[in-house]
Amino acid sequence: SEAQAHLACQVRIPRTPREGSFAAWTAARRAPVLAPLAKMSVVDGLPFADDKKKYILDTLDPILEEMVSDVLTEVPPQPLDYMISWLRKRSGLSSVHDQQSLQARNKALKQELKQIKSSIEEAGNAIKTDDKGDEEEEEEDDDEEIDEIPESMKKPEAQMGRARQSVSAEAYGTWNQKKAFTPPSHPKSDDQKDHLEQTLLKSFMFSNLEKKDMETIIMAMEEVTIKAEEKVITEGDDGDFLFVIETGSLECIKKIEGTDQVVKTCDPGDVFGELALLYNCPRAASVVAKGECVCWKLDRESFNHIVKDAAAAKRNKYENFLKSVSLISSIDAYERSQIADALIPETFKKGDVIVRQDEPGDKFYIVEDGQLYATKGSERVMDYKSGDYFGELALLKNQPRAASVIVESAEAKVLCMTRLSFSKMLGPLQSLLARQASTYK
Secondary structure (H helix, E strand, O other), rough: OOHHHHHHHHHHOOOOOOOOOHHHHHHHHOEEEEEEEEHHHOOOOOOOOOHHHHHHHHHHHHHHHHHHHHHHHOOOOOOHHHHHHHHHHHHHHHHHHHHHHHHHHHHHHHHHHHHHHHHHHHHHHHHHHOOOOHHHHHHHHHHOOOEEEEEOHHHOOHHHOOOOOOOOOOOEEEOOOOOOOOOOOOOOOOOHHHHHHHHHOOOOOOOOOOOHHHEEEEHHHEEEOOOOOOEOOOOOOOOOOEEEEOOEEEEEEEEOOOOEEEEEEEEEOOOEOOHHHHOOOOOOOEEEEEOOOEOOOOOEEHHHHHHHHHHHHHHHHHHHHHHOOOOHHHOOHHHHHHHHHHOOEEEEEEEEEOOOOOOOOOOEEEEEEEEEEEEOOEEEEEEEEOOOEOOHHHHHOOOOOEEEEEEEEEEEEEEEEHHHHHHHHOOOHHHHHHHHHHHOO
């Protein structure tokens, strides 16, 4: 193929279709059964020393095979650009560049924060030295004098320079009292209420709500119909609603390196648009309907009064933990937040069997706390600690559990993900998981 020909040029392997050529080598390598001696014979005719031939077979071949496989799977219009990007990601250069870029932005934000603090101090000093006896200027504030900006009005340092500026009334304190809130109420049938409740209970943001609060949220949701190819959310805009999908599918699209790329598909029962409400930040991605959809939307004010604090605390907890999980730490913050949403906590006691060998499997697990071990028959084959994961083999290969996993510590906490969530959230990492699985006993 053209891709193989190009790769052959890159490693300077002869393309002439004779015995010992790159084409013959590739064809032989892909044979169903290949003994070690036969494998070496396909490079015997190449004009390289034995150590170079061994390097081709042991080191270069696996990389080329993986890259060619990905190229043929994606079939990019510009294969050369795709392969350059693939090699950069494979070598880890992209993550290094992203980290350096993040450090530069952090440095700029710290400098901006110093300037803001300096301005606040100057304003406070100016107020202190002002003439407090001027009755004409003070007649509206006879009972109080402003000596400095109250702490309750200052934004946390982490939000300096990036918070959503159009919503300034969300920091409540003695200077900005939280007003009495009357949530909207949109009529619904009993079937719609039951269906919405079952859907919301699957989302980490709503699953721990009190019954009264759940009823309030359900009544506050408004049904909306979205036309095919209609853009519901635009990346970078301010957000005032989140959505729960009743019917239809929508695509989440992010601009990556100047190109619009689909990063997630949302299906019935999924929640989207919640990031802007949780973190008071611009929309993280655009969302476009694939076909006609029916959704339930919830306004920002109802969300803030009833759901936000508990949901943000839980998501932050899981996101911080996921940074310590080697499998997930390398992905970007947006994808990590989506995985955090899909995790369901479970607790087990010493001796509990979380998964049992030869039984069907429909969950993927990450160890949050405690110690566990895996057995095959009577043999102990692996140990697990916080940050480790298991259960992916049954989902990757659609086969029964390959081993049993048992709790060794007095108590163990795990975060699990259903088969559907696993396929949607960890799809880009499945090749990495498959390679890691090949190292298991």
